[in-house]
Amino acid sequence: MILNTGRTIPQGNSVEFKPSPEYGAETSRAFLAPLDLMDMGIEAGDRVRIRCGSRSAVLTASASDDVLPGSLFVPYGPHANHVVPAATHGTGMPDFKGIAVEVEPTSDPVRSVWDLMEDLGGKRYDR
Amino acid sequence: MIVRDVICPFCACLCDDLDVHVEEGRVTGVDNACDLGSHKFMTDHRMEGPVRRTASGWQDIPLEEAIRETAELLQAAERPLLYGWSGTCGEAQSAGVHLAERVGGIIDATTSVCHGPSILAIQEVGHPGCTLGQVKNRADVVVYWGCNPQHAHPRHLSRYTTYTDGFFVKNAFKERRLILADIRGTDSTNVADEVVRLQPGGDYAVLGALRAIVRGKGDVVPPEVAGVSREQLFRIADLCKKARYGAFFFGMGLTQTAGKYKNIRNAIELVDELNRHTKWTLTPMRGHFNVYGFNEVCTWMTGYPYAVDFSRGMAFYNPGETTAVDILARKECDMCLVVASDPAAHFPAEAVEHLASIPVVQLDPFPNLTTAFARIQIPVAVSGIDAEGTAYRMDGVPLRLRKVLDRGYPDDVTILSEIARRIGEGGGA
């Protein structure tokens, strides 16, 4: 499937305070066409794993008529960036849109933004 | 107390008509702002003072010590990266460029992951720009391509296009035609007169087809281009040609999709083509409130708008090589100073990983995801709330941000100048 990322109002509202649960929840949503959800045998609220190369992330699926079948939209943030490749093709800009990914249902939990940062070698700021 | 005519420091619309209610050093209400703007004024999750990451956890440290250690880290580094800059004022950006030059580092802004490709295209074929006032008063056809202003710039439509009347557009809602091009339906496509729903990655082809039609070569256009019918393409080309004044806005749907700057180049050339028939202009929908400011400041200081490498003792610019994502993914920098942005949230994981293996210092009012990689974080005043300074609107108009209250935090300029002073005392890099 084709992954596109982009900004949304809830993402923008919580962008100044990223450790908030709202930011984590909004940026871990995957908007999919209802037909694609049916094909995968899952419902809105179930989880999907998206994979690109060796990297993957777990997201909560939402149904959206605004998304073309065969593609998914994920609000811009650390969950989507966990799978976006860093190659910029000499432009400085990675492909944040139009990335070919594999999508499959999963029962694994959605990780928190701090979990993601710790996976990459960071340390949560918990004060 | 109500502070009137305050400029909103969230997005590059820089709305200048906010009334901010301040009581006892806190913002208690904001009039006229959109949701995003009010949230910025009202949220209060600031970090209290400078912190250092230690093996056992986070430790408070005196400001003095934080500044000294940052100066030492910058001085010791061979290839420091100074990144961010879109969420602070021009004065701090200028201090940042001076600092980068002094330590022989690389300075890059969030531009490289938003409208960097737009700048590359503008460098190739020029920029038919205008101020937003022109759009408001004259434009009778407005295109939004690959952007969702209702979500990213919520007052753009009500201040400059669909919902505001202008000097030559007396009844905007009726007279202004709105064309929206996107790969998905959004709250913005819902209000458009004409929605171009294209297939992902189809922008270049659709823009090319429109250029062909405007140029009078419509016979080469097939029945469908990237999901858009030939009939609709002709209808849109006609609408654009018949405009008295057209304004073309575009967002990351063009800059982040395959083709990158070539998409923008095609859009600029479509606008060029349309200018043979009538008047058209083009404006990138810049995101962060002062990301354009960095490009202005950096250009008048170094000759280049972003991604400048001073390691050769002079300014060297080569996006794709000297841009932050590339530098990090190649694991090239050995220190990173992050100012007013959050690369850990916005960069691909492969680039973020390198931050874990080098010393990172962050200047930011709030804990964010980059905090997870910071050895030191110094909380600073928020530009436009408790610090004043200059910001550039998306159309390049500089506006003066106001200080509406004092929370006792130092501003970016003070900290950066102090770091530079220490490095100067230490004999430079």
Ligand code: SF4
């Ligand atoms: S549109 Fe942008 S500048 Fe205007 S109030 Fe909203 S966030 Fe602030």
